[in-house]
Amino acid sequence: MKKSFSSIKNLVLFLSVTLAYSQQEENVKDTTQTKVNNLEEVVVTGQFSPQSVKKSVFEVSVITEEKINQQAANNLADVLNQALNINIIPNASTGKSGVQMFGLDAQYFKILVDNIPLVNDEGLGSNTDLTQINLDDIQQIEIVEGSMGVQYGADAVSGIINIITKKSSQYKWEITPYTQEETIGDEYGWFDEGRHIQSVKIGHNLSYKLYGNVLFTRNDFTGFSDNRKGKYHTENDGLRGYVWLPKEQFISKALLNFAPNNNFRSFYKFEYFNETIERYDSNVRPNYNPSTQTTDPTASDEIFSSERFYHHLNFFGRFKNKLNYDISFSYQQQKRNVETYNYRIKSDEKFDVEEFEYESRKVLYSKGTFSNFLDKKNFDFQLGYEINSINGYASSVAGTYGGENIDRELGTYDIFTSSEIHFNNKFSLRPGVRLLMSSNFDTQAAIELSGKYVFNNGFETRLILGSSPRMPNYDELYTYFVDANHDFRGNENLKPEQGISAFWHFKKAFSIGKNDDFKLSNKLTAWFLNVDDRIEVTIVNTQPLQQQYNNIDTYRNWGIALTNSAHYKNLNGSVGISFSGTSKKLDSRDFNDDYLYALQLNANVSYYLLKWDMVFSTFFKANGPVQQFVQKVDENDETILVKGKQDPYSWMDASVRKNFLDKKIQLSLGARNLFDVKRVNTTAIEGGAHSGSPSDLLLGYGRSFFIKLLYNLNI
Structure with a gap:
């Protein structure tokens, strides 16, 4: 506790010094207050060119920069944890967090940055660790639900997230440092406990045509002990280490944006990401010496380090005031290394150190779209290409690959076209098709047909039909686990899974009052999603038992959601239910395909107290019970299927932000996970090859509190 009080005292002292140093007032434009609500949201995801949400044939949901700031969110997992139909699945043993959408895991969901897929340890766009995506330079986050194979290719089965970064500033100089301190549950110390974040962004308009910025961020998550005893625990009682692994991240970003006129813009963006995760073994070897009656306890520990290099060169504009083009070139690399060693706990000494590359991806990527060939208001069509070459590597310890390292190259070469037909001001259609050609799989196809109709009374309806394949991953292709007791293999003859979805949206926006003081927006959504040829583990031989991945199963999800948002003067709020x-349908087993149902509810409210220049925000999400059929072994040692259940839980975050000195300084205070969720009981998870089914699921590290201090120097 002494360290905690000392840390808070130092932070308050730093705030006081900063306030005293920054007495000179300056007129700074406020871009985060309520007047933002009067502007139409402009989206780029899936569009021929940037346009308002109202005009888009697709239904695009937007998470604004203001919402991100209200949550004091630092990575994508912090933000999406409150989104409807999205579940964040953390893995405390690896330090990663994945996303689940409509019940499908991260393999079926694609994450993009400025319209190009982001590389990760295991692939391109899908299977992304959300905690590795920093939000310090984000303009907005755009979400499209449903299969988006025509616009974004393979693995966009359940939807896509497109992160739009900032590329300009209205100021000559923009210098924004901030620091954030956060408890991890009830654990906090100035250096060795808690979450410690420091960041600085420097932007400069070199001329009216040229803008550049650099950004540096350090995010130190020191781990969550809970009932564990940390790195230096010497007893062999299973309590050494951490429940949530310590993780430290360093992010460096740079941008150069050239925009000489309205018909041309080009930017180059670079990012270097470095992450270190430390895993401490819970098993301690006492190494008792009877002659001296002393111990020299040791343990076998690991350090995982990830590096990402990201380059993106983009050209966007209009050729001869007619043809629109948007062309991107990217080189990305992410590699994960591991250092294994034995550790003498008392003397803090490593020995028997081994270092090697664990897994990596190198990607050459290019995407281009061309539209406005006919320069007609009522009709436009788009031609596009997407090319990538992925060189993937996984060491034998990264998976069970028969003792051999796996090094494979996958190239895809896609062409696609779509058109927008505006029959009148009310009715629009958008058909499209993509051919996906691959060096490893047969040619695939994706289709879309979307329509929008605006009624006389202002109601809008949209129907979006789309498809997308899902490519097999490394484990499904190359696993080889064969010994005296096991025969479990991948299958290089697997074919891509086939996903198709239908989404219907019906919404209306209202304005009430003389000055439109009260605004209300309501949206009803219904959907159906189907995945055929799903890859599952099958029994190919019973005596002896042999198992293999095969395309055998079908997955279906349907649902209905109602979302409502309201704005009255300085009060904003929304509520949604799904x-x-x-x-x-598991064709490999004697199994019925009954539907299992789930319920979600979310809400948020923000109040702007203009007199004191403060914003109060609360975010809430309730997740109902989830059921799933799982394999169990009965009293006769026979494998049967039973209906498992995960208990319901709720999540609430709250914050208050106060501006000082004409918004030069922002102070944010808040709490995450107010209901103190750590684990939820479950019988809906199957056990592994060498372990039984877990009785609970680790979701959080308890109630946490944060303080954030940001300084805006805008000249």
């Missing part, structure tokens, strides 16, 4: 059913 009801969905999931069916898994």
